[in-house]
Amino acid sequence: MNSLTDVLDGRWGDIRRDIRAQVADAKFREPVGLGVEEHRAQVLEQLHELARTGRPRLGFPEEYGGSGDIGGSVVSFEMLGLGDLSLMVKAGVQWGLFGGAVELLGTREHHERYLRPIMDLDLPGCFAMTESGHGSDVQHLRTTATYDPDAREFVVETPDAAARKDYIGNAARDGRLAVVFAQLVTQGESRGVHAFLVPVRDEDGNAMPGVRVEDCGPKAGLNGVDNGRLWFDHVRIPRTSLLNRYGDVAEDGTYSSPIESDGRRFFTMLGTLVRGRISVAGSAGSATKRALTIAVRYGEKRRQFHRPGVAEEVVVLDYLGHQRKLLPALATTYALHFAQEELVAALHELQSGGEADEIRQRELESRAAGLKAVSTWHATSTIQAAREACGGAGYLAENILPALKADTDVFTTFEGDNTVLLQLVAKGLLTSYKDHFQDLSPLATARFVAEQFVGAVIERTAARKVVERIIDASPGRDDDDVLFDRAWQLKLFEDREAHVLDGVARRLRQATAENAFEVFNDAQDHVLRAGRVHVDRIVLEAFVAAVDRCEDGETRDLLSRVCDLYVLANIEADRAWFLEHGRLTSPRAKAVVASVNDLCRELRPHARELVDAFALPEQFLSAPIISE
Structure with missing residues (x-):
């Protein structure tokens, strides 16, 4: 190794x-x-x-x-x-x-x-949250669980077709017990969404009385997962089937909770389930590494066209256009890997330490949302680029890439739609996690920001301490080589985030009770951009910290150049913004493009080393195009 x-x-x-x-x-x-x-x-x-x-x-x-x-x-x-x-x-x-x-x-x-x-898998189960009519808007799910004090039971009901539970993994074939999210109703009052344990099949695989199960059928990918739909027709479950850590119902129907606010309770419950979102981001990264490994290996084998005066055809990875297709994506994959590692460590420390600190929990949720969105979008675009880089051979099922494309496509919309998740990131940046501000509605966002703007939350992570040390040690410079100055890079990403966030806040301050939705909707592109550039900053900081702790000199130097490529490719992709806002001059913007080209050529000899470092089991690299 x-x-x-x-x-x-x-x-x-x-x-x-x-x-x-x-x-x-x-x-x-x-x-x-x-x-x-x-x-x-x-x-x-x-x-x-x-x-x-x-x-x-x-x-x-x-x-x-x-x-x-x-x-x-x-x-x-x-x-x-x-x-x-x-x-x-x-x-x-x-x-x-x-x-x-x-x-x-x-x-x-x-x-x-x-x-x-x-x-032990003796009890296969389902997670039944999403409904046909409500995916991202979990707070307004329509399935109900109404308490009957005489029978000491909840009655679970699907009130209409839009309230059916949809796309539920394990539901079509294997699941026997489901965690069903439903509106808890007791003593004539709704107490918001809670989770209930509802049997959906008996041990012989037959649907339980009142439970209707339907197979979602073939999908674009992930067909090894038995996604299904669930309906409930007056299904009775014991009072103890309520998962009651955050809310309970006594035998007489009295509701109690350690969290008084229904809204705060709801978001606290959802926040505890953040592991799934983090796992999806990591798995998207794994699929991306697999695609890049296949594409880079193929790019080193495949030859096409002749160089004048040379009999042997040119290796396609020697073409700058091919390098640009794969190497900046490879650099971003490294960056996201280190950001993911930092996120997992934060989750581990927070959830291993008993009751979570609320501010740290909100920061974790925001970071998980942002990384999940960026990592899954990156997987989608990079796997497509890898497929194209392998030409027609990349379209054959035996060469793995088509399945990777199909299987990861849905990652951008499950465990949270990416557009909604970036709004969640922006919400965290704009609110300082005030207790009374717990939802993503345009009115709540606009009203709060109109009252108070606190700016970006800069977390005191280990990576952040490394970044501050690097910036503090920099004398500040503006010479021709500044593009490769780490402090300059870090400050540029910080400055972009602060500027975008300040612009969002100023636009939302115009909101009143009468025009809040219109103001928020008109600024939604700006809100999403604020979330995205925030993620870009924290990803860079994680990469910089990884380079900093690398003890082997040669490895550190190589990682540093990969980090440069991540930074400059990001700046190149956003050149319009940097030019429009006076952060780059026209000559320096052109220098960024030239530097990306130079870095691609410099890293070309290390491309195989960089993908081999992922240490993928050869079993998962059995594509004929790289094994022949």
């Missing part, structure tokens, strides 16, 4: 190495050529194999047989993304979403009864 791989493996390197060895087994084979039912059966078999390893226990509490290693658990899901993404998603549904909801929203009674069979 080389030094670059050691840097990438980081804190949970032992887990990464163990999983690489484990998934090299023939049991974790590719699904090429399988029909939907065969693929589903293979993924379920592989899921049982994972359960037998005990690895799904990583993130669960030690008192129930788990390891209490939250960060290790997220890393293990990320590593599953190196192979068949259907397995990663089905594992995420079972142990991340379903099991995580029981653990984090339930109490001891639920833990003692359910966690062990969930960990």
Whole structure:
């Protein structure tokens, strides 16, 4: 294992190495050529194999047989993304979403009864949140759970077609118990969305009375996951089926909660489930690494056209156009890897330390939302670029890239639609997490910002301390080589974020109760941009910190140049903004383009080294175009 791989493996390197060895087994084979039912059966078999390893226990509490290693658990899901993404998603549904909801929203009674069979896969389950009519707007789900004090039961009901639970993993075939999110109604009053345990099948696989199940059918990708739809027709469940960590109903129907505000309670409940969002970002990164490894290896083998006077055709990766297609994307993949590593560490420290500090929890949620959005968009664009870089061969199923395209496409809209998630990031930047401001509605956003603007929250992370040290040590410069000055790069990203955020705040201050929606809607592009440039800054800071802690000199120098390429490619893509706002002169903007070209040529000899450092198991690189 080389030094670059050691840097990438980081804190949970032992887990990464163990999983690489484990998934090299023939049991974790590719699904090429399988029909939907065969693929589903293979993924379920592989899921049982994972359960037998005990690895799904990583993130669960030690008192129930788990390891209490939250960060290790997220890393293990990320590593599953190196192979068949259907397995990663089905594992995420079972142990991340379903099991995580029981653990984090339930109490001891639920833990003692359910966690062990969930960990062992003796109890397959579903996470039934999304409805046909409400995906991102979870707060206004229409499924109801009405308490009947005479029977001491909740009655779960799907009131109309738009309220059916949709796209639910494990629902079409394998799930027996579902965590169902519904409006809790008791004593004639709605107390907002809560989570309930609802049996959907018996042990023989038959739908329970009052439960209607429908298969979503073939999808563009992830066909090893049995997504289904659920309807509930007066389904009765015991009072104890309410996952009651944040809200409970007594036998007489009296509601109680440790959190008085319904809105704050709702967002607190959702915030505890942030692991799923972080896992999706990591898995998108794994799929991106796989695509880039195939494309770079192919680019070093494939030859096309002659150089004058030379008999042998040119290796396609020697063309600058081909380098530009792959190497800036590779640099961004490295940057996002280190940002993801920092995010997982923050999650681990926060959720391993008992009750979370509310401000740190909100910061974590905001960062998770932003990285999930940027990482999944990056996966979509990079896998497409890798497919194109492999020409017609990249379109063949046997060469893996088409499945990667199809399987990751939905990542941009599940575990949170990316557009909504960037709004969530901007909300965090604009509000300082005030207790009374807990939703994303345009009116609430506009009213609050009209009253108070607190600016960007700069978290005191370990990466931030490195950044401040670098900036403080810089004398400030404006010479021709400033493009490669790390302090200049960091300050440029900071300045862009601050300027964009200040502009959003000034636009939203114009809002009144009468025009709030129009003002917010007119500024939505600006709001989304604020979220995006904030993520760009924190990703750069994570990369800079990774370079800083690298002990091997050669590895550090190589990573530093990759970091330069990430920075300058980002600036190049946003040259219009930097020019319009006077941050770059026209000559310097042209110098940025030339520098990206120079860095691509400089890093070309290291391209194979950079993708090999991902240490993907060769089983997952069995594409004929690179193995022939």
